[in-house]
Amino acid sequence: ILNVEQSPQSLHVQEGDSTNFTCSFPSSNFYALHWYRWETAKSPEALFVMTLNGDEKKKGRISATLNTKEGYSYLYIKGSQPEDSATYLCVSGGYQKVTFGTGTKLQVIP
Amino acid sequence: TAGITQAPTSQILAAGRSMTLRCTQDMRHNAMYWYRQDLGLGLRLIHYSNTAGTTGKGEVPDGYSVSRANTDDFPLTLASAVPSQTSVYFCASSDTPGTPRGYTFGSGTRLTVV
Numbered sequence: 759i760l761n762v763e764q765s766p767q768s769l770h771v772q773e774g775d776s777t778n779f780t781c782s783f784p785s786s787n788f789y790a791l792h793w794y795r796w797e798t799a800k801s802p803e804a805l806f807v808m809t810l811n812g813d814e815k816k817k818g819r820i821s822a823t824l825n826t827k828e829g830y831s832y833l834y835i836k837g838s839q840p841e842d843s844a845t846y847l848c849v850s851g852g853y854q855k856v857t858f859g860t861g862t863k864l865q866v867i868p
Numbered sequence: 869t870a871g872i873t874q875a876p877t878s879q880i881l882a883a884g885r886s887m888t889l890r891c892t893q894d895m896r897h898n899a900m901y902w903y904r905q906d907l908g909l910g911l912r913l914i915h916y917s918n919t920a921g922t923t924g925k926g927e928v929p930d931g932y933s934v935s936r937a938n939t940d941d942f943p944l945t946l947a948s949a950v951p952s953q954t955s956v957y958f959c960a961s962s963d964t965p966g967t968p969r970g971y972t973f974g975s976g977t978r979l980t981v982v
Contacts, residue, residue, distance in 0.1 A: 792970050801872075801958065801973035847911075849971075858903075860910040 762850045764859035771838050772867050778834040779862040781848030785829030792849040793822055793833055796861065802847055805833075838866045871895070872974035874959050880980045881949050889944040889977050891959030897972070899962045900942040901926075902934060904955040905976075911958065917942055949981045 763782045771777045783791065790809045794802035806815040811826040819836045835842055843866045848859040875890045893900065898919045903911040913926030917936040931953060933945045942961075946953055959974040 801975045802971075804970045804972075807970045856913065858911040 762848055762857045762859040764846075764848050764862050766862060767860070768863040768865070770865045770867055773838060773840060775838050776834065776836045777838055777864065778832050779846065779864075781831045781833070781850075781859055783829050783831070783848070783850035783857070783859075785826060788826045788829075789851050791824055791826075791831050793831070794847040794849065796845040796847050798844075805846075833862075835864070838864070840866045840868050842866050872959055872961060872972055874957075874974035874977050876977060877975070878978040878980075880982060881946075883950055883981055884948055887946050887949060887979070889946075889957055889959075889979070891942045891944065891974060892940050893942075893959075893961045893972070894940065895961065895963070895972065896939060897961035897963050898939070899964060900936065901960045901962075901971070902932070902942070902944045903958045903960065904928065905958060906955050914944065914957075946979075949979075951981045953979065954981045955979060 765780050790807055792807045793805040795805050796802040806822045808815060808824040813824040815822050822831060822833045824831045833846055843864055845861040845863045847861045849856060851857050872893045881887050901916045902914040904914055905911050912928050914928055914932050915923055915926050915934040917923045920936050920939045923934050923936055936942055957977045957979060960971045962971045
């Protein structure tokens with residue numbers, strides 16, 4: 759993996775469903791992994807920053823895990839709500855080597 | 869509310885004209901960044917500044933210039949706009965370059981070059 763890749767690009771889920779998506783990043787010279795929540799017409803809002811292999815972070819119904827050895831992070835949303843509809847952006851790196859993924863666009867259908 | 873202020877929020881600009889996008893932060897962050905966001909390409913770094921008085925080129929610097937005369941302000945200038953510079957521009961800051969504590973983003977400037 760040379761770039762930060764997120765999958766899927768977009769998904770639609772029913773309200774109440776749980777969902778997860780993936781961020782893959784270069785595992786060499788890992789520095790930090792950030793997740794942002796980005797609503798349309800607003801600026802990205804920081805969700806989590808993780809630096810250690812095995813890190814797990816949780817914020818309400820949203821949680822994330824990190825595997826720096828294999829270069830991936832999962833974001834989970836439990837019991838999705840319409841207000842969770844947004845683009846979830848993964849960012850890897852630090853100092854002058856920050857790389858943004860293209861995001862996963864989540865639409866939660868009431 | 870502490871954060872980043874970008875101005876204008878949107879602008880339509882004739883090709884060949886110049887324009888400066890303004891960015892001001894009140895958090896005393898050392899590092900500031902300009903990104904452009906294009907559909908399918910995510911956020912790409914244009915220029916950055918690790919501290920007042922220094923600037924550096926990012927991934928897509930051509931056609932843009934920046935200055936960092938003080939800690940708070942980081943204006944982005946398009947000397948002679950071209951249609952390919954139509955994009956949404958985000959200014960961001962962090963307390964130190966690449967801090968694990970993350971970045972704060974402005975609300976963006978939507979620029980259309982016609």
